[in-house]
Amino acid sequence: MGVLNIVPTGVLTGDNVRKLFDYAKDNKFAIPAINVTSSSTANAVLEAARDIKSPIIIQVSQGGSAYFAGKGLANDKQQASVTGAVAAALHIRTVSKSYGVPVVLHSDHCAHKLLPWFDGMLEADEKYYKEHREPLFSSHMLDLSEEPKDQNIATCVKYYKRMAAIGLWLEMEIGITGGEEDGVDNTGVDNANLYTQPEDVFDIYNALSKIGPNFSIAAGFGNVHGVYKPGNVRLRPDLLGKHQMYAREQLGGKPEKPLYLVFHGGSGSTKEEIKTAVVNGVVKMNVDTDTQYAYLTGIRDFVEKKKDYIQAQVGNPEGPDKPNKKYYDPRVWVREGEKTLVERVKEACTDLGNVNRL
Numbered sequence: 001m002g003v004l005n006i007v008p009t010g011v012l013t014g015d016n017v018r019k020l021f022d023y024a025k026d027n028k029f030a031i032p033a034i035n036v037t038s039s040s041t042a043n044a045v046l047e048a049a050r051d052i053k054s055p056i057i058i059q060v061s062q063g064g065s066a067y068f069a070g071k072g073l074a075n076d077k078q079q080a081s082v083t084g085a086v087a088a089a090l091h092i093r094t095v096s097k098s099y100g101v102p103v104v105l106h107s108d109h110c111a112h113k114l115l116p117w118f119d120g121m122l123e124a125d126e127k128y129y130k131e132h133r134e135p136l137f138s139s140h141m142l143d144l145s146e147e148p149k150d151q152n153i154a155t156c157v158k159y160y161k162r163m164a165a166i167g168l169w170l171e172m173e174i175g176i177t178g179g180e181e182d183g184v185d186n187t188g189v190d191n192a193n194l195y196t197q198p199e200d201v202f203d204i205y206n207a208l209s210k211i212g213p214n215f216s217i218a219a220g221f222g223n224v225h226g227v228y229k230p231g232n233v234r235l236r237p238d239l240l241g242k243h244q245m246y247a248r249e250q251l252g253g254k255p256e257k258p259l260y261l262v263f264h265g266g267s268g269s270t271k272e273e274i275k276t277a278v279v280n281g282v283v284k285m286n287v288d289t290d291t292q293y294a295y296l297t298g299i300r301d302f303v304e305k306k307k308d309y310i311q312a313q314v315g316n317p318e319g320p321d322k323p324n325k326k327y328y329d330p331r332v333w334v335r336e337g338e339k340t341l342v343e344r345v346k347e348a349c350t351d352l353g354n355v356n357r358l
Contacts, residue, residue, distance in 0.1 A: 002358045003055050003102055010097040011105045013134040014167030018214050020055055020102060021260050021283040029353030030263070030278045033057035033106060034345055035288040037064040039091050041295060044338040046092075046099040048345035053358040056345075057284055059106035060088050062114050082120030089124075089136045101358065105136075106171070108286070109143040112155075118142065122162065129166040139169030145220070149174065149200060153207050164212040171262055171284075172208075174200055175220025195236065196220045198246035205247055205259060216260035216284065219243055221277075235273050237263075240280035257281040274351050287348045294344030298336035 006023055007016045024030055036042040036058055049056035060068065062081045069084030089105055096103045110118045118140060125135035142159060144152040156172045163170055175196030196219040208215045222235045240261050247258045263269075263277045263285040274285065309316045309327040316322045326332060349355055 004358045007055075007102050009100050009102055011093050011103050011138060013138050015214070016102075017104055017138050017169045020104065021216070024055075024283045024354075025257060025260070025281060027353075027357075028278060029357065030282050030285050031055055031057050031104070031354050032287045032345065032348040032352055033059045033104075033108075033284050034291055034348070035059055035061055035064055035108060035286070036088065037067045040334055040338055041291075041341060042088065042092055043095065044295075044341040045345050046096060046101065046103070047338070048342040048349070049101040049103075050099040051342070052346050052349055052355045053101075054349045054354045055102040055104070055357060056349075057104040057106055058092055059108045059286075060085050061108040061288075062110065062117050064088075065107075065117070078114065078117040078120060081114075081117045082124070085117070085121050086124045086136065093136075103138075104169075104284075105138045107137060107140045109141055109173070111143050112147060118159070122159070122168075125163075125168060126166060135166045135168050137168065139171055141171040141173070141218075143173040143218075145173040145175060149203070153204055156204070157207055157211065160208055160211050160215065164214065168214075170208070170215040171218060172204065172215065173218040173220075173264070174204055175218075195222060195239065196243075198243045201243045201259065202247050202250055206250075216262050218262040218264050235269065237273050237277035237280060237282075240277060240282060244281050260284075262286070271351055278352060285348075285352060287345075290348070291341055291344050295337045295341040298338070298340035299333055301340075302333050302336040 003020065003023055006019050012020060034045045034057065036045060042058060045056060045058055062078070065081040065084035065088065066073070066075050067084065068088045069080045073080035073083070075081055085107060092103065092105055107121055121137065121140060125137055128134070128136035140163070142156050144155055147155070152172070152174065156170065160170045201217055201219050204217055219240065221237055221239045243261070244257045244259055248254070248256060251258055259281055261280070261282045263282045265286065277285070303310065306327050309324050312324065313328070314321060314323055316324055
């Protein structure tokens with residue numbers, strides 16, 4: 001039995017998201033969450049998932065959302081980020097069923113200073129729900145890990161009540177992810193803050209489970225955004241097993257893995273670290289830095305190979321009157337970036353055991 005015996009194709013919402021994550025947890029695989037910034041990158045992610053018969057998570061960050069709408073738009077009140085996130089969601093909803101794969105449509109890290117972006121997306125979800133009886137997105141992430149724990153939990157509870165009413169999944173973060181992403185700079189945080197304690201994780205579970213079951217926790221185990229030299233970062237995915245064990249004990253021994261866990265900062269991780277995380281109940285792993293670079297490589301290699309054909313609209317090594325449109329047409333060189341992105345997404349799926357799952 002595969003995923004399509006449990007959930008439909010296209011964008012999933014409500015209990016279908018939990019069914020997918022339950023299936024992943026039970027079958028010991030996880031799903032990569034790929035950040036996209038354009039219809040081109042979104043389509044490439046869907047193409048990869050289709051080719052290897054895998055469910056996929058597509059997500060937009062605050063900065064990526066603004067880029068999707070256009071860098072020429074003002075964003076002083078997060079209006080471009082809201083517009084871009086909605087545009088991305090509508091595009092992905094429109095095309096995803098044609099690719100024949102289940103999609104979790106997600107928004108990435110939202111720090112406290114970015115809550116106007118979150119509010120705008122949630123309003124769009126509620127508007128969409130009134131018309132279609134489901135939210136626009138599948139899920140959203142609140143990253144209030146820089147706030148005191150009690151404040152983090154209280155804010156998540158407030159938003160989750162509103163989200164649960166329309167079938168939205170909540171992802172929250174406890175424990176800081178190091179490095180820098182989308183203007184949030186944690187490069188200088190105390191190393192101890194990168195590792196979350198089991199008691200803190202269960203406090204979150206206890207608070208959110210009173211509202212509903214559709215939530216996941218990004219607990220810190222040394223995670224850092226970006227790619228880093230081996231040895232510079234100490235990931236401890238084994239700690240995730242301790243979170244599961246502690247929660248199971250508090251709940252009387254069942255289920256075996258009560259927590260839906262998320263792996264942030266997945267780019268640059270070893271295959272053994274990824275495997276350990278999945279065994280311990282990680283159902284989603286963020287991949288952004290590696291896929292950004294993969295998208296570049298196809299375009300870079302094309303430009304280097306065809307540099308003598310893109311210096312002018314007419315004239316190349318084959319003759320001074322030879323036209324170059326078939327080389328400078330964006331559909332040609334952008335497509336080369338899509339091809340290399342497709343392959344990197346397939347690699348991420350393979351590392352997580354997410355191949356031939358439909």
